[in-house]
Amino acid sequence: MHIHNADIASVFGEIADLLELEEGNPFRIRAYRNAARTVETLAPSVEDLLNEGRDLSELPGIGADLAGKIAEIVHGGGTCALREQLRHELPEGIGTLLRIPGLGPKRVKLLYQERGIHTPEQLLRACEDGQLRTIRGLGEKAEQRILEAVQSRLSKSTRYSIALAVQLLEPLVRYLKQHPAVVRVEAAGSLRRMKETVGDVDIVVAARRMEQVTAHFVQYEGVGRVISHGPTRASVELAQGMQVDLRAVEPESFGAALHYFTGSKAHNIEIRTLALKRDLKINEYGVFAGEARIAGDTEESVFASVGLPFIPPELRENRGEIEAARDGRLPHLVQLSDLKGDLHAHTRASDGRNSLREMALEAQRRGMDYLGITDHARHGGWSVDEEALARQADEIDRLNEELDGITLLKGVEVDILEDGALDLPEAALARLDYAIASVHTAFELSREKQTARVLRAMDQPGVCVLGHPTARLLTGRAPVELDVERVIRHARQCGCVLELDAQPERLDLNDSYCMMARDQGALVVIDSDAHSVLDFDNLRFGVGQGRRGWLEKRDVLNTRTLAQLKAVFSKRKTAGH
Structure with missing residues (x-):
C-alpha cells in the first residue's frame, strides 16, 4: 500500500487533536501540528525519501x-502505535470537533461527557434539538x-492545496499510463489551471478500449470508495477523501x-459563444x-477553429485572455526554466534543516546560478543576531571562493515591527547584499496601520524585497488588512521587489495581485522560502501562480543574470540612503 504525504500528515494531525483533548504538553502538540504541515506541503514523496535512505530528521520540524x-506509519500500513493508543482512549472522530470555532478541548470533553457527542x-442534531x-x-x-x-463547517466543501493534489494525482496518472490501452493521460480542471486550492479533480484519458481503462482506474490501490463506474467515465474517492473523476474518450476527441474539462466554466462559455457565431458547436x-x-x-485545433492561438491553461479564467489572444497580446508566460536563482x-543558522554548504550544492545541482541565504533575524527564538550574520557572511565568502558554478548571496529575512521599523539595526545590513522584510506578527492591525507599517518598512535602507506581502496562510490565516494596490x-516607485512566496501554504502574492504588479510595472521575485534542500521543489507552484497572474520573464527579478540582479540591489540600496 502506497503511503502518501497526506496520510502521514493526517496521522500527525489526529495525534495532535487527541493529545490536545487529553490536555497534553502544548509543545508536543505544536510539534505534531508543525510536522503535519511540513509533510503535507512537501513536494517529494516522504515514502520515496525513506526508501532512498534519506535522513528524515533533516526535514523542517522533524x-x-x-x-x-514517519517510518512506523509508512511501514505499518498508514498508522502508528501512538495514534492507536490515543484512539483507544478517546472516541473515534472526536478530534474533528476541535476544528469548529468556539470549541476548545474542555468544551469538547464536556459535550462528550454530558451528551455523548463526538462528531460534527x-x-x-443536538444543537437543533436544543440539547446544549x-x-x-x-x-x-x-x-x-x-x-x-x-453549520458553517459542514456546509464548506473540502478543498486541497495544489501541492497535496499533485502528490495524490501524480502516482495515479503514472498508474493509468501503464495500461496498454491508454494513449494519453492528463489531469484537467483547476489542478491543470494551477489554482492554489482544488476541490474535485478531473482526469482525461485517450484510449481505444475505454471500458478497460475505467475498470483499471477503479482498481487503483489508493481508491477508498467507488462512487460510479461506467464504460467511459468513473468517479472515485481516494482514501484521503479527494474525489477524482475520470473521462475516457477516443484519441480523436x-x-x-x-x-x-480543464475549464474554467466562464472561459468555456466564451469559447462556445465564439463557435456559435461561426455556426460551429x-x-x-x-x-x-x-x-x-x-x-x-x-x-x-479547438482554439484554431474559433480563430485563436493556443491559450495556456493557467490563463483560462475569462479575465481578458480571449481578447488578448484575438489581438495577439497573449503574454509569454514565465517558465520554471527561466529562473536563474x-x-x-x-539554513540551520535559523529554522532551516540543512547547512549552508548543503543548500548551495543542492541549488547548484538544480541548475541555479545563485542562491540568496536569508536566515531569520531575531524571529521566534531560532534566528541570527548581528554577530551570527557577520560570521555567516565570512562563511559565504569562503564558500564562494571554493564553489564553482553557484554564487551565494548574503541576505537576511528581518521582521517588520508594528511601527514599520526593522527588528535589526541598519548597521547590521550594511555588509549584506539585500534584506527581505516580512510581517510575522501583529496581524490584527487595521488596514490603515498595516499599510503604513509596510510602506515604512519598504523605505528602510537595505530592504530590497517585501516578503510574502499579505502574510496569509491558506491552511489557517487570512491575509492581513492591507491596501495592496497602494503597496504595489x-x-x-521605490524599487522594492514584491515576493511571490512559493510555499504551497502561502502562494503569496495571489494571482490577482501578480496581475496588478505586472500592470503597474512592479517587479516580482518567485522564491521557494526553502527550509531544506527538498523545498526547492516548491518553485514549480510559485511559477504556476505567477503564470496565473500573467507574469512574463521580464516581470520576475530572479530570471535575470547575477550581474543584472546585483545592479537592481545596488540601485535599491543607494536609493534607500
Whole structure:
C-alpha cells in the first residue's frame, strides 16, 4: 500500500487533536501540528525519501522521534502505535470537533461527557434539538453560536492545496499510463489551471478500449470508495477523501475533452459563444460543423477553429485572455526554466534543516546560478543576531571562493515591527547584499496601520524585497488588512521587489495581485522560502501562480543574470540612503 504525504500528515494531525483533548504538553502538540504541515506541503514523496535512505530528521520540524514515527506509519500500513493508543482512549472522530470555532478541548470533553457527542453531525442534531442549552456553563446563546459554527463547517466543501493534489494525482496518472490501452493521460480542471486550492479533480484519458481503462482506474490501490463506474467515465474517492473523476474518450476527441474539462466554466462559455457565431458547436467530443467533426484531436485545433492561438491553461479564467489572444497580446508566460536563482532560503543558522554548504550544492545541482541565504533575524527564538550574520557572511565568502558554478548571496529575512521599523539595526545590513522584510506578527492591525507599517518598512535602507506581502496562510490565516494596490504602486516607485512566496501554504502574492504588479510595472521575485534542500521543489507552484497572474520573464527579478540582479540591489540600496 502506497503511503502518501497526506496520510502521514493526517496521522500527525489526529495525534495532535487527541493529545490536545487529553490536555497534553502544548509543545508536543505544536510539534505534531508543525510536522503535519511540513509533510503535507512537501513536494517529494516522504515514502520515496525513506526508501532512498534519506535522513528524515533533516526535514523542517522533524526530529529523530518524529522521523521514527514517519517510518512506523509508512511501514505499518498508514498508522502508528501512538495514534492507536490515543484512539483507544478517546472516541473515534472526536478530534474533528476541535476544528469548529468556539470549541476548545474542555468544551469538547464536556459535550462528550454530558451528551455523548463526538462528531460534527451529532453536534448539529443536538444543537437543533436544543440539547446544549441545558448543559451547565453553556446556555441558549452559546448553543446558537455553536450551531452557526457547525453549520458553517459542514456546509464548506473540502478543498486541497495544489501541492497535496499533485502528490495524490501524480502516482495515479503514472498508474493509468501503464495500461496498454491508454494513449494519453492528463489531469484537467483547476489542478491543470494551477489554482492554489482544488476541490474535485478531473482526469482525461485517450484510449481505444475505454471500458478497460475505467475498470483499471477503479482498481487503483489508493481508491477508498467507488462512487460510479461506467464504460467511459468513473468517479472515485481516494482514501484521503479527494474525489477524482475520470473521462475516457477516443484519441480523436482528446483535445476537445481536455479543453472542456480543464475549464474554467466562464472561459468555456466564451469559447462556445465564439463557435456559435461561426455556426460551429464545441463539446467534449470535438468541434462540429453540422454532423461533421472538423477539429478536436488537440487543444490547438479547438482554439484554431474559433480563430485563436493556443491559450495556456493557467490563463483560462475569462479575465481578458480571449481578447488578448484575438489581438495577439497573449503574454509569454514565465517558465520554471527561466529562473536563474532563488532569493529566499534558510539554513540551520535559523529554522532551516540543512547547512549552508548543503543548500548551495543542492541549488547548484538544480541548475541555479545563485542562491540568496536569508536566515531569520531575531524571529521566534531560532534566528541570527548581528554577530551570527557577520560570521555567516565570512562563511559565504569562503564558500564562494571554493564553489564553482553557484554564487551565494548574503541576505537576511528581518521582521517588520508594528511601527514599520526593522527588528535589526541598519548597521547590521550594511555588509549584506539585500534584506527581505516580512510581517510575522501583529496581524490584527487595521488596514490603515498595516499599510503604513509596510510602506515604512519598504523605505528602510537595505530592504530590497517585501516578503510574502499579505502574510496569509491558506491552511489557517487570512491575509492581513492591507491596501495592496497602494503597496504595489509604492514598490514600483521605490524599487522594492514584491515576493511571490512559493510555499504551497502561502502562494503569496495571489494571482490577482501578480496581475496588478505586472500592470503597474512592479517587479516580482518567485522564491521557494526553502527550509531544506527538498523545498526547492516548491518553485514549480510559485511559477504556476505567477503564470496565473500573467507574469512574463521580464516581470520576475530572479530570471535575470547575477550581474543584472546585483545592479537592481545596488540601485535599491543607494536609493534607500
